[in-house]
Amino acid sequence: MDQQQRYHNLKMGERGAIISIVAYIVLSSLKLIIGVAAGSEALKADGLNNATDIVASVAVLIGLKLAQKPADEDHQYGHWKSETIASLIASFIMMAVGLQVLYQAVVSIFESGGEPPDPISMWTGLFCAAVMYVVYRYNRRLAGQINSQAVMAAAKDNLSDAVVSIGAVIGIAGSQLNMPWLDPLTAVLVGCIICKTAWDIFREASHHLSDGFDESLIATYKDMIAKVSGVQEVKDIKARNYGNNEVIDVIIVVDADTEFQKAHEIATQVEEELKKVPVIYEVNVHYEPAEPVEDQEGGGLR
Structure with missing residues (x-):
């Protein structure tokens, strides 16, 4: 809207x-x-x-x-x-x-x-x-x-x-x-x-x-973000009301090897998906690379 x-x-x-x-x-x-x-x-x-x-x-x-x-x-x-x-x-x-x-x-x-x-x-x-x-x-x-x-x-x-x-x-x-x-x-x-x-x-x-927000809506929005292709994890999500409008702040995790342009596209997709909800007025998306996972067999990083 x-x-x-x-x-x-x-x-x-x-x-x-x-x-x-x-x-x-x-x-x-x-x-x-x-x-x-x-x-x-x-x-x-x-x-x-x-x-x-x-x-x-x-x-x-x-x-x-x-x-x-x-x-x-x-x-x-x-x-x-x-x-x-x-x-x-x-x-x-x-x-x-x-x-x-x-x-x-x-x-x-x-x-x-x-x-x-x-x-x-x-x-x-x-x-x-x-x-x-x-x-x-x-x-x-x-x-x-x-x-x-x-x-x-x-x-x-x-x-x-x-x-x-x-x-x-x-x-x-x-x-x-x-x-x-x-x-x-x-x-x-x-x-x-x-x-x-x-x-x-x-x-x-x-x-x-006082910036209180419905926790069930937070959970719903988190599930919506997690389904976006390229999002590995929803690290943090916050929301607040502006009259009848809602503003969402979210931190997502993407693959560490993802190029900058691709990561930006994923963030844009998250924003567009959330804005399908009529009451959502603004979405601020920050993305971070996934932390390296230790290889359990070799003891190295992968």
Whole structure:
């Protein structure tokens, strides 16, 4: 995949973020208004959950835009990591809101007068869950088309929001069956889900920013390199993420008698093979001659 196509994919990824922002603004407003009017703590908590998702989606959108900036003197590798930094900031905001939702829900459990919320809050939750599921399907398809981890993460967040809305509906329905405590209890669960989502985003973003990398992918790439003709051994391989892109550094071992031009061709083949993987942005290959092997029978070198 060439660099122009990568920038085009980032531009397309903005669509998913914008659709999520619009959906979250409308649904969070609806949930908060109906939740307050109907007296449903679960629906209000779900509305606050969507409010944090607005911030997260805006952060992803800003990150996608900044990531499209070309390399300059201060960022010679480009601005690919802007998206990851934005996700990290969003996780802090989401955690703060999640803790606030938990606090309000726990207080509500002890202060509740036992009045169940109006049934309209239940239908509102069902409607919002259906809308978020449609948004999830769109973003999942878009993420597959442009091979974007960020948009796929947004799609998973859309799905979790649909599930949270269903949970809120269950809590509200339970409160209609003479179990008013179930509504604020569901709000507690929603707060826990917000905090867990924030933690997952923080963990993934910090892992990428600290140059962490999936070990199973390392093993897969190592096997790909080992199959290239002329490679005797993969001496070392390292990888790191730049936004949705991957940079691979590898040291291969070739036959000691291999001419320089042939060794260079082998290294080029390794680079071309790895770049068949769409997310791999750059490959740095260093080659070394194989060390002489001692002849076990004659005691010499061969």
